[in-house]
Amino acid sequence: MARQKRQPKHSDENDIEIRDLETIAYEEESRGIDETIPLGVVPNLDILPKNMQAWVIRKDRHGKPMDCFKNEIVPVPEISPNEVLVLVMAAGVNYNGVWAGLGEPISVLDVHKKDYHIAGSDAAGIVWRVGSNVRSWKPGDEVILHCNIESETHSTRTDSASDFITYDPMASAGQKIWGYETPDGSFAQFTRAQAQQVLHKPENLTWEEAASYGLCYFTAYRMLMTQAQIQPGEVVLVWGGAGGLGVFAIQICRMIGADAIAVVSSKEKAELCMELGAKGVINRMDFPHLMFKHGETPEELAKRVDDMKRFGRAIWEIMGERRNPNVVFEHVGEATFPTSVFVCSRFGRIVICAGTSGYNLTFDVRHLWMHQKRIIGSHFANALECIRANELVRKGIIKPVLSDTFPYSEIPIAHHLMYENKHSGKMSVLVQARKTGLKNTRESK
Ligand code: NAP
Numbered sequence: 001m002a003r004q005k006r007q008p009k010h011s012d013e014n015d016i017e018i019r020d021l022e023t024i025a026y027e028e029e030s031r032g033i034d035e036t037i038p039l040g041v042v043p044n045l046d047i048l049p050k051n052m053q054a055w056v057i058r059k060d061r062h063g064k065p066m067d068c069f070k071n072e073i074v075p076v077p078e079i080s081p082n083e084v085l086v087l088v089m090a091a092g093v094n095y096n097g098v099w100a101g102l103g104e105p106i107s108v109l110d111v112h113k114k115d116y117h118i119a120g121s122d123a124a125g126i127v128w129r130v131g132s133n134v135r136s137w138k139p140g141d142e143v144i145l146h147c148n149i150e151s152e153t154h155s156t157r158t159d160s161a162s163d164f165i166t167y168d169p170m171a172s173a174g175q176k177i178w179g180y181e182t183p184d185g186s187f188a189q190f191t192r193a194q195a196q197q198v199l200h201k202p203e204n205l206t207w208e209e210a211a212s213y214g215l216c217y218f219t220a221y222r223m224l225m226t227q228a229q230i231q232p233g234e235v236v237l238v239w240g241g242a243g244g245l246g247v248f249a250i251q252i253c254r255m256i257g258a259d260a261i262a263v264v265s266s267k268e269k270a271e272l273c274m275e276l277g278a279k280g281v282i283n284r285m286d287f288p289h290l291m292f293k294h295g296e297t298p299e300e301l302a303k304r305v306d307d308m309k310r311f312g313r314a315i316w317e318i319m320g321e322r323r324n325p326n327v328v329f330e331h332v333g334e335a336t337f338p339t340s341v342f343v344c345s346r347f348g349r350i351v352i353c354a355g356t357s358g359y360n361l362t363f364d365v366r367h368l369w370m371h372q373k374r375i376i377g378s379h380f381a382n383a384l385e386c387i388r389a390n391e392l393v394r395k396g397i398i399k400p401v402l403s404d405t406f407p408y409s410e411i412p413i414a415h416h417l418m419y420e421n422k423h424s425g426k427m428s429v430l431v432q433a434r435k436t437g438l439k440n441t442r443e444s445k
Contacts, residue, residue: 036053040430040435042432048085054118055069055072064101069101069411074116086123086192087432091428094120094216094418118179118184121186123191125207127139127198142200143201146199146215151175152174196383203440204439212400212428214390216247217393217400218386219380220329222378222379224327230252232257234258235261235279238263238329242262260278261281262281264281265421267283282318289304290336294362325344325348326345326349327351330350332355333359333361334359334362341365345371349373352378353380402426
């Protein structure tokens, strides 16, 4: 095994140099471990190994989570002038890791063209190196990362009449999701991110809590606050209320003074939604014919329409009046979309960010045009929305909902649970944090 190397000294005044006996002893100890640092340690800041451990997806093993991920030794990513390198203390588990592994609906390796993919679009960690243009962050800062990669040209007018819309970085053709459409995500000891992705880690949260919420919460924030613009007193139907997106949608509704009606598939999940502030909960298992399937027979269609009507009445029962949802929070897609369009109120909005059950949506368009409903697509969030949303976590108004924390070795298991819909809320994995409950670098040494 090769020897661990030091990074050359930086001239950047923000870079902290520590060359003491402890460091040298650590370097001695670290020799012969493939130029990696051990898991579960926070080395001194001047140590930068050449290689790192990472859970890697390759094209020839696309498949279910237990098959597609493999722990490998890969090079620590190099950063460009506008980027930072972060020591990952904990990483958040998201459904996009499942999609990346499956290679469905496309192989992400065809998107970024690298021969391996490190998934992971949520992280809490310590800034380890900064690029030469980066002024806002310095090595040693304790941070979380949001997952929107901005196109470097998003703020410049070029030659297209529509370029003005690119002032929202989400509208730029070069917009990407870090750890999904880019290859260096957070299921590794180090990760690479744009400096604009960096946010302050809420000090009162543990590494695993801080790593858990970004992708889902910031997505829900844009969906409800920016896109659907929910108002106090409105009714919001939240599919998957106890899932990653849903737990934050319910909290955002509560914060605004809107009534969230959560849909779930079990009693335990229903309890969680009520604890988070839902006005009421519907168990979708009470509506066995509700889910749309392509190729349904006339009999199946009739049963589904009956269940859709019963489902609508269940909403009225919770509201205590014949009140339909002003907003439907959608991400399930194919299976639920006909119901979403049907139950949505006149002039209501169906805001959608995914199609977990399928993306070829079918619905009776008469319900849409006659009652002038709107369908709004939404995708993650821009840096400003992430900053605003993160402030609400820092102030304790929105809380992470962490159901489980796994050791680094169990990243495939965490994704397997997500794939099987056997989790609730969010899950995190420890990477360089040696145990749960640690909140900062000092405690983690
Ligand atoms: P999650 O934690 O697995 O939660 C999804 C919830 O949806 C589950 O709890 C489940 O709740 C419900 N569900 C699953 N299949 C269903 C079905 N056939 N019918 C009705 N409900 C069903 O996942 P998530 O993190 O919330 O993400 C959900 C989807 O959004 C994923 O596809 C993810 O990739 C996508 N997403 C997109 C963005 C974006 O920016 N575009 C961001 C975040 C997530 P019950 O079983 O309790 O009903």
